[in-house]
Amino acid sequence: MLSFWEKNSLLRYDVIIVGSGILGLSTACEIKERYPEKNILVLERGILPTGASTKNAGFLCFGSITEILADFNLKGEKETLSLVEKRWKGINYLKERLAENKIGYLSYGGYDLLDTPHSPAVKEIDRVNALLKQVFDNDVFQISDSKIKEFGFNRELVSHMVYSPFEAQIDTGEMMKTLLKYAQFLGIQIINGAEVKEVSDGKVYLWHSSMNESICFKAEKILICANAFVNKLLPELDVKPGRGHVIITNPITGLKFKGIFHFNQGYYYFRNYGERVIFGGGRNLDFEAEESFDFGFNETILNDLKDKLDNMILPGTEYVIEDKWTGIMGFTKNKLPEILNIDKNTIAAVSCNGMGIALSSYIARELTDSLY
């Protein structure tokens, strides 16, 4: 049984947030910055955050040219531009909150590698730049074909490269460590190993395994930031998991490129990390199998990543793959983030899709705006 003391002092909060990924923590910080008197509790099922925020490749991007063109077809120009703007604002809010030197921020820019089928994108650069001017106040994309040889990529497989000076990279681990420390500095309480089983009407239920009983926290506001795992709590929401694979090489002496790189509408992405290469993606090879909550591996995708490293990105270079991992993202059909009122106490923020590092600090502001 819980004691009087526990019931009296440890179970009541103003706000409870489910999930300590970048969205849950950024939202907790945003609320505490605006309302320092609020008692905030973050409940995280894992010993560490266990979804996407500590598993991604550390890109600060808002959409490559091929991804933006694909999004124009999927959701139209207006929605796409609005989403790009939210991502760009989110990136800037993240840097304002945590400071560039605390998140391993490096602005080497970003490149989209175009194979022959994607080459017509080059003709769209002027049009897309004109549309993006309202967000960036500058040209975002420029052709950069001379770098293909300089960076050592296979010119038979890369026809064009499109450069954006606005893209950057971070150290994902440092960013999340700094965000956790900052949340604790603000006085936000974080409990790990606390898997929420049910949420309703201002109550959050968990299983207290050492006491072998159910435990119930109460709050005026409950914010669900569980990303891909949200419909384990709210089955009515149409959010699907999407697993992302990442591999990292040994340090390669004389690595020829720095920056972040994407190809095939953002389905593949690689970057330098010092002299290492981090390479991820390939979900498009097997969407069905990758709609998974399992942090395991798909050998077909790993082999494809290795093949692309050998033949396209590092041709003729010796390297070894030193580590690999997967992370689970949450996807909706239209790829748009949403803030949903579930009941009078509960709000769910869903579907940062594959862009939550960029979007979360923006969504945290919108979510906080909606509270009081």
Ligand SMILES: Cc1cc2nc3c(=O)[nH]c(=O)nc-3n(C[C@H](O)[C@H](O)[C@H](O)COP(=O)(O)OP(=O)(O)OC[C@H]3O[C@@H](n4cnc5c(N)ncnc54)[C@H](O)[C@@H]3O)c2cc1C
């Ligand atoms: C391989 C990969 C590459 C990516 N590349 C990029 C990129 O280039 N740019 C970009 O902007 N984004 C990228 N992303 C996406 C980005 O990482 C995510 O959109 C972002 O981290 C989502 O943050 P989140 O806080 O919403 O979710 P998560 O980080 O998934 O956090 C949700 C948290 O909720 C916890 N949780 C779930 N259910 C419960 C429960 N019942 N009780 C308690 N806790 C619970 C989970 O353990 C988890 O810690 C990538 C992701 C991956 C995996």
